[in-house]
Amino acid sequence: xxxxxYVAATQSLAYLNEQIASADLVELRAVLFRLLQDEIKKSMLxxxxxxxxxxxIDPALPPQGDEYVWPNLLLLTLFGAVIGGxxxxxxxxxxxxxxx
Numbered sequence: 401x402x403x404x405x406y407v408a409a410t411q412s413l414a415y416l417n418e419q420i421a422s423a424d425l426v427e428l429r430a431v432l433f434r435l436l437q438d439e440i441k442k443s444m445l446x447x448x449x450x451x452x453x454x455x456x457i458d459p460a461l462p463p464q465g466d467e468y469v470w471p472n473l474l475l476l477t478l479f480g481a482v483i484g485g486x487x488x489x490x491x492x493x494x495x496x497x498x499x500x
Contacts, residue, residue, distance in 0.1 A: 401454075402446050409443035 416436045423429045 402450075406443060406446040409439050409446060412439045413443065 413436065416432055416439060420429055420432045420436065423432060
């Protein structure tokens with residue numbers, strides 16, 4: 401990504417230099433020089449900053465120890481059975497025909 405940004409900035413610099421050479425109006429040249437200055441900044445940043453596109457905020461670390469913490473399959477199975485039974489019982493009570 402950094403290399404692509406550098407290539408794009410270099411191509412933009414070449415294009416802007418070409419346009420500056422062919423520009424007649426002073427105002428147009430001033431605008432082109434401002435654009436050229438921005439592209440030079442971008443090119444400089446891509447060249448000197450190794451973390452140009454992505455910055456590492458918190459590096460990944462391997463887990464500490466071999467202890468298996470989550471998910472606890474027995475606990476999940478019990479909760480699933482209790483919740484499923486409750487939902488099934490509730491649905492059965494709600495859908496039973498009224499007593500005549």
